[in-house]
Amino acid sequence: MMEFGEILISIIAFVSLYTSIFFIITLIEHRNNITKGEHPKKHPLVCIIVPCFNEESTVAKTIDSLLGLDYPMKKLEIIVVDDGSTDNTYKVAKQYESKGVKVFRKKNGGKYTALNLGLSKTKAEFVGALDADSFVDPKALKRMLPYFDNPKVMAVTPSLKIYNAKSWIQRIQRVEYALGIFFRKMYSLIGSINVTPGPFSIYRKVFFEKHGYYKKAHLTEDIEMALRIQTHHYWIENSVNAYVHTVGPSTFKDLYNQRKRWYSGFLKNTIDYKNIFSRKQGNLGLYTMPLALISIAILIVSFFYMLYKFGESLWNMYIYARAVEFDIFRFDLSFDLFMLNINTVLILGAVTLIIGVILIIIAAKLSKEHDKMVFSYIMYVIAYGFLFAFWWLVVLINSLAKKEVKWTPKKTISKKTLS
Amino acid sequence: MPKSMEPGNPKIVNVHKYLFVLTLTIIIFAAGVLVGNSVASAKISSIQNLGQTLRTDILALELQYNIMESDPCRGIGFGPLLEELYTLGSRLDFMESKSGFDNDDVVRLKQYYSLVELRHWLFIKKLNTECNQENNVILYFYSNKGDCPKCEDQGHVLSYLHNKYPGLMIYSFDKNLNNPALEAIRNDLNIQEAPTIVINDDVYPGYQTRSFLEKLLNYSVENEQITE
Numbered sequence: 310m311m312e313f314g315e316i317l318i319s320i321i322a323f324v325s326l327y328t329s330i331f332f333i334i335t336l337i338e339h340r341n342n343i344t345k346g347e348h349p350k351k352h353p354l355v356c357i358i359v360p361c362f363n364e365e366s367t368v369a370k371t372i373d374s375l376l377g378l379d380y381p382m383k384k385l386e387i388i389v390v391d392d393g394s395t396d397n398t399y400k401v402a403k404q405y406e407s408k409g410v411k412v413f414r415k416k417n418g419g420k421y422t423a424l425n426l427g428l429s430k431t432k433a434e435f436v437g438a439l440d441a442d443s444f445v446d447p448k449a450l451k452r453m454l455p456y457f458d459n460p461k462v463m464a465v466t467p468s469l470k471i472y473n474a475k476s477w478i479q480r481i482q483r484v485e486y487a488l489g490i491f492f493r494k495m496y497s498l499i500g501s502i503n504v505t506p507g508p509f510s511i512y513r514k515v516f517f518e519k520h521g522y523y524k525k526a527h528l529t530e531d532i533e534m535a536l537r538i539q540t541h542h543y544w545i546e547n548s549v550n551a552y553v554h555t556v557g558p559s560t561f562k563d564l565y566n567q568r569k570r571w572y573s574g575f576l577k578n579t580i581d582y583k584n585i586f587s588r589k590q591g592n593l594g595l596y597t598m599p600l601a602l603i604s605i606a607i608l609i610v611s612f613f614y615m616l617y618k619f620g621e622s623l624w625n626m627y628i629y630a631r632a633v634e635f636d637i638f639r640f641d642l643s644f645d646l647f648m649l650n651i652n653t654v655l656i657l658g659a660v661t662l663i664i665g666v667i668l669i670i671i672a673a674k675l676s677k678e679h680d681k682m683v684f685s686y687i688m689y690v691i692a693y694g695f696l697f698a699f700w701w702l703v704v705l706i707n708s709l710a711k712k713e714v715k716w717t718p719k720k721t722i723s724k725k726t727l728s
Numbered sequence: 729m730p731k732s733m734e735p736g737n738p739k740i741v742n743v744h745k746y747l748f749v750l751t752l753t754i755i756i757f758a759a760g761v762l763v764g765n766s767v768a769s770a771k772i773s774s775i776q777n778l779g780q781t782l783r784t785d786i787l788a789l790e791l792q793y794n795i796m797e798s799d800p801c802r803g804i805g806f807g808p809l810l811e812e813l814y815t816l817g818s819r820l821d822f823m824e825s826k827s828g829f830d831n832d833d834v835v836r837l838k839q840y841y842s843l844v845e846l847r848h849w850l851f852i853k854k855l856n857t858e859c860n861q862e863n864n865v866i867l868y869f870y871s872n873k874g875d876c877p878k879c880e881d882q883g884h885v886l887s888y889l890h891n892k893y894p895g896l897m898i899y900s901f902d903k904n905l906n907n908p909a910l911e912a913i914r915n916d917l918n919i920q921e922a923p924t925i926v927i928n929d930d931v932y933p934g935y936q937t938r939s940f941l942e943k944l945l946n947y948s949v950e951n952e953q954i955t956e
Contacts, residue, residue, distance in 0.1 A: 322760075327753045334749060461737075500739030544738065591739030596746075632884035634938050656767075657760045 315654045317614055321607055322657035328600065329664040332495040336671065339498050343675075344550050347451045353434045355450065355511070356386040358427030360420050361441035365397040367556065372405050374444035379451055382409065388427040393417030398441075420507075421523040421530045428514075428522055436514050439553075443508035444472065446552040453511050456546040463516045463543040464534070465551075466493060466502060467509045468676060472554035477688060478564055481696075482557040484669065484682065484689040490549060491672035497547035501597035504575075505535045505545060509553040516543070526581075528714060529574025536582040539593055549675055568700040569707070573714045575601075576704060605701050612698035665690070771823070772834070781812070801859030810897065813848060814890070816841060817900065824872070839907055845899045846909055852897055864893075864928065864945055868900040869914070871922035878935040882923040885938045889945070896945065 336343075357375055361368050368389070375387050389402040391414040402412045415426055424438055435457065439445060445467075453465045468490040471483040496502045505512070510531065517523075520541060526533030538545055558564040579585070579598070587594045630637045666686070673682050707714065820841055823834050855861045868886055870879045886898055901910060903922045913919075917931055925932045927944055 323753065323757060326756060327749060330752050330756075331745075331749045334745065338745075498738055500737060591737070591741050593739055595741055628881065629884045632881040632938065633888040636888070636938075654764070656764050657757065660756065660760055 314614060314618070317607075317611060318654045318658055321611065322654075322661045324600075324603065324607065325661050326657075326664065329668060332492070333667070333671075335495050335498050343494065345452070345455045345548070347448075348455055351454075352381050352384045353454070354384050354386065354432070355380070355435045355437065355454070356388060356427070356431040356433035356514075357509075358424055358431075358436065358438045359387065359389045359402075359441055360392055360423035360427070360438065361389065361394065361398050361402070362392045362417065362420070362423075363394045363396045363398060364441035365394070365401050368398055368441045369401050369405075370444055371439060371441045372402065372410060375439065376405075376408060376410075377447050378445060378449070379447045385450075386431055386433055387411065388413065388430055390415065390423040390427050392420065392423040419525060419528070421525050424530070425522045428517055431514070434514055435511050436517070437509055437511035438507060439509050440507045440555065443469075443553055443555040445509055446554070449509060449548075449551040449553060450511070452551040453548040456548060457511075457513060459544065459546075461544045462513070462546050463538045463541075464505045464510055464512045464545045466497070466505050466545065466547045467551040467553045468493070468547070468549050469506055469508060470552055470554050470676060470678060471557040474557065474685075476559045478561055479557045479559055480685040481689050481692055482564070483678065484685045485693065486557075487672045487676045487678050487682070488668065490676040491668060493547050494549045494675065496597060497545065499592040499597070500539075500544060501593040502545040502547065503535050503539070503593070503598065503601075504529075504532045505538070507531045508555045509551075510534075527574045527577040528570050529578060532571075532574050532578045533581075536578055536585060539590065540582060540585060542589075552677075564696075565700065565703075568696075569704060570714050572700055572704040573708060576708060608694065608698045609702055609705070612695070612702065615695075662690070801855070801861070810848070813845065817845075838902065839905060842901055842905055842907065842910055845901065846913065849897075849899050864896050866896065866898045866941075867913075867917075867926035868898060869903045869919050869922055869924045869926075870900060871903045873904055876922040879923050882925075882935055885936070885941065888938060889941060893945070 359368070359371055359375070364371075372387065372389065375385075376382075378385060387405075387410045389405070389410055389412045391399040391402060391412070393414075393416050399412070399414050402410070406412055411430065413426060413430070415423065427438075428436060435454070449467055453467060456462050456465045469486050470490075471479055471486050474480045474483040493502065507530075512534070516538065520537060523530045524533055535545060558567050579602075585594055585598055590598075669682065669686050820834065820838055824838070849865065849867070852863050852865060856863055856865075866886070866889075868882070870876060870882065872879065883900075886900070889896055890898055901913075903914070903919065903924075917926055917929075919926075919931070919933075921933050923935055925936050925941070927941075
């Protein structure tokens with residue numbers, strides 16, 4: 310008879326093996342069209358909206374990075390919308406008006422209202438947004454636009470990297486984002502992108518005109534936009550070498566708040582777009598969306614199982630301590646290799662980890678992030694499963710309790726990160 | 729194909745690809761299962777090898793004992809043998825506790841292990857009587873049929889004592905094991921319940937605490953450590 314834990318590990322191994330093989334084969338299938346060449350002459354009018362709320366410390370760097378884009382300046386419109394900041398954001402942005410940047414100020418109404426104000430002020434063919442805590446690579450825009458040659462394509466996503474990862478929380482995110490670069494590319498190859506990230510996703514403006522502007526969308530308008538484009542049977546592409554650097558939360562609390570917002574946004578938007586689970590949506594409806602939900606379920610079950618196991622081993626330690634009348638320092642620490650239960654489950658676990666390493670290597674290659682990745686990967690493997698399960702648990706409990714998620718801005722962007 | 733899926737759409741479901749990936753996954757998965765199973769059977773044979781080594785060691789010791797009969801009490805070291813016995817015992821416990829291992833092989837090895845233990849015990853007794861040695865000996869009768877809630881605790885106490893007093897000999901026997909030699913000992917000592925502990929021929933039925941056992945053993949154990 311198999312124990313519950315063995316069944317659980319077998320399921321995890323099977324699902325992750327399947328997924329990994331699936332995407333590695335997808336990569337091999339498309340090995341010749343992972344990136345697209347730039348257009349040397351074609352330069353359509355592009356507008357980038359920078360919505361900001363209390364981002365005085367990063368907004369200048371964000372605008373500078375836009376001004377540094379390798380793109381004809383007269384074809385690039387930059388609109389900064391200050392969503393009622395209470396700090397010097399507006400003042401800082403205003404200084405860029407002399408360089409052709411348009412700056413607007415409005416009463417605080419949420420990110421989507423700032424984006425919509427920007428949308429209403431432009432006549433550009435393509436519009437994008439760039440969060441005021443992110444910076445673009447000069448080549449990014451030129452590498453993204455060629456994907457719009459296909460009229461079916463309504464949005465192109467970039468590759469996100471964590472900017473200047475210093476704290477261990479940021480270094481874990483760096484691995485997560487590098488893996489994200491790989492998966493986003495793979496998802497785009499099977500028409501399954503379900504989020505067009507706030508930092509520098511570019512849209513065809515006509516989509517907004519036909520199907521409406523940004524919505525509040527449970528504070529995750531980037532997930533809603535992607536799902537909306539998909540349900541209208543348009544395509545979302547990914548330009549894997551269009552790099553955008555974003556400041557990752559540096560403290561556990563900031564990261565927790567960010568994830569609470571993301572995951573509850575994913576959950577609620579998925580419920581709003583539940584028709585996406587359909588044959589009409591192909592890979593997205595039949596594979597990737599169900600896979601996301603299955604993974605979350607497996608993770609939460611594993612979380613409780615690990616918690617139970619941890620409690621059990623604490624209890625066993627207590628039983629031992631009580632039996633030996635708490636003279637526990639004589640505990641026999643010698644280890645017999647024979648007792649290492651090398652069985653099917655352990656081998657499957659090892660195979661899963663090895664495949665994970667292979668994915669990381671591919672991801673590091675794609676993202677051109679190879680330095681010091683191994684150490685970060687070890688931290689990632691140890692910590693991320695727990696963190697992910699914990700965040701999802703909080704989100705599910707809050708959703709069941711119908712608790713509203715609020716936007717909590719990052720409080721701690723240190724000068725060190727920005728240097 | 730749904731109407732929305734025109735050719736070239738990346739969303740198109742490629743059934744062949746899904747099936748191919750499934751086949752590959754099943755192959756790798758099955759390979760993992762096979763390797764796991766072969767490791768498990770390799771373990772059984774390594775236990776058997778250990779049993780063989782032990783048999784040879786015991787024989788060697790007895791021959792040594794026979795040869796040195798004129799002066800039997802010199803130069804006989806049973807320490808390494810005893811450690812091997814412990815290793816084998818804990819490995820057997822481990823295999824027994826793992827589901828899927830409670831097969832005939834393990835039971836047979838356990839039978840054999842008990843006999844080796846008895847032989848060792850008799851050997852020590854002989855040393856004690858013929859060579860005037862004072863080796864402290866504990867016999868421990870347990871049951872793992874679920875009818876002995878205190879056996880786990882008793883096991884903890886005994887392995888604690890084993891670690892604390894290296895000279896102490898502990899032999900544990902499954903009360904439910906059927907073999908004539910064990911039955912004879914059980915009848916001789918009148919073992920009724922588990923746990924039961926026998927210290928130098930005195931029988932103590934029921935759970936015995938660490939402090940009680942230490943009190944019983946203390947003097948002679950420390951004495952022995954001094955002479956060593």
